[in-house]
Amino acid sequence: MAAPFTRQPRHGSLRKVTPAARHALLYAAQFFAFGVILPFLPAVLAGRGLDPAEVAAVLAAGSAVRLVAGPLGGRLADALSAPRAVLGLAAAAAALAASGFLLAAGFLLLLLVHVALSLAIAPIVPLSDAVTLGAIRRHSFDYGRVRAAGSVAFILAALLAGQAVALLGMDSAVVLIVLGLAGTAGAALLLPAGEPSGGPGAARGLSAFLAPLGIPPLRRLLVVSALIQGSHAFYYAFGTIHWQAAGLGAGLIGALWATGVVAEIALFLWGRGVVARLGPLGLSLLAAAMGVLRWGATALTTDPLLLFPLQILHAATFGAQHLATMQVLGRVVPPAQAGTAQALHASLGAGLSMGVMTLASGPLYAAFGGGGYWAMAVLCLAAVPATVALGRVLKG
Incomplete structure (x- = not known):
């Protein structure tokens, strides 16, 4: 390669x-x-x-x-x-x-x-x-x-x-x-020319718009992505607020956020061997398991010495699931439906769940403070059987 x-x-x-x-x-x-x-x-x-x-x-x-x-x-x-x-x-x-x-x-x-x-x-x-x-x-x-x-x-x-x-x-x-x-x-404009998609034989109208949803692995993937990526909603909405309430300074909070993104970059740059060995199912199971650990532990502590290693898990909870998604979509979606499938996944598999969970995060934080992270851990736990179900469809 x-x-x-x-x-x-x-x-x-x-x-x-x-x-x-x-x-x-x-x-x-x-x-x-x-x-x-x-x-x-x-x-x-x-x-x-x-x-x-x-x-x-x-x-x-x-x-x-x-x-x-x-x-x-x-x-x-x-x-x-x-x-x-x-x-x-x-x-x-x-x-x-x-x-x-x-x-x-x-x-x-x-x-x-x-x-x-x-x-x-x-x-x-x-x-x-x-x-x-x-x-x-x-x-x-x-x-x-x-x-x-x-x-x-x-x-x-x-x-x-x-x-x-x-x-x-x-x-x-x-x-x-x-x-x-x-x-x-x-x-x-600088992208190389690719193979055409769509074309005279492609479906039209509403049937074409919904056609990717007829692919069983894509439907299962939507559930897995909704659970794992949606579990980040509480962190995105109230992570900074929760840490500020615990007395962490702005510089320290900024460093915590940066640590997560740097870990994500490290996976993207140097994780090729790990990604190849695990495959999409292994990556999703890793993301789900690390999500349970990350959000459960973050609910219990605001100690920076513990938060920094927990932030490194962003490479798994976001990065690994994103790479798994790209592998599944690249494998099961025909080129004629690639744009529609990617956009449907972005809206239904990540965007909708993120929006719903962001709305839910307000009442969760008001009622439980940092304990709201436990709800995100439950989402990741639910992603384990959802990923197993995805695996059965992919092998079928």
Whole structure:
């Protein structure tokens, strides 16, 4: 199997840039944008005059839009047999929509801008995964090492945006978001040509939209992903708040979050042998087991000496399950349905469960504080029999 990055001749042309490098650039550009959006978009909205309830309403509306827009974008890419083109157009439209934050003010206009951004941005990650898995079938590079470029870019973008906001103000965060999304559009244009999807013989209409759900392993995978990835909701929503209440400082909390992402990157970069040995079922079982351990222990302690090794388990709870997902989708989904399947999985297997569990996390934290992590551990425990069921379908 070819190495993901190979040395190129000094006088080589663009055609000699490896497919893996082009896909790594695609992930780096989009996750650069996400590395600014996730920590700073709420502050951008607040800086434009929205109160906390209005900020929450705008963000919630965007989440709801993405649940529908992602699968629609994936289906459009398959129907047109043009995933690269739809990906590039979506990224360009997202960059244009994000620039609206520089001009809009007031709840209604900011809501419209964010809805437009959410419509455009929803298919970007699923289509990126779809075209990357297709390229792997042809060029045999390592998905994990390519995807790691996105995680590295996410960290660098968050750090850069923090400095930019401190020096230049909140509008600089919007500029960085626009640049990341525009870069994603450019990177999509540089992707190597792939095999066509869809085509004259492909299903149309609602049947085509729902066709991937007729694949039994995909249906089982949706359940496993919903349980394991959804178990991160309490951590994402209340991890920082819980640690602040326990007296941990902002710098220490930031280091804890960074530890999880660095561990994820390490798995993506150097875990190829482990991933090959475990396969998708072993990876999902590892993610579920480590989720029980991680969330159960995090419910019991706020001691940094224990939290740092627990954060390393993010490589298993998120990273291992993500890699398992890509292996299953790459194995069972035909190319003609790749974009739709990836987007359906992003919406139903991760997005919907994350949204539901985030809503549930508020009452859980109010009632039990850090004890709410136990509910996340139960989700991971339930993922064990769900993964066994997935294994039976894959072998059948």
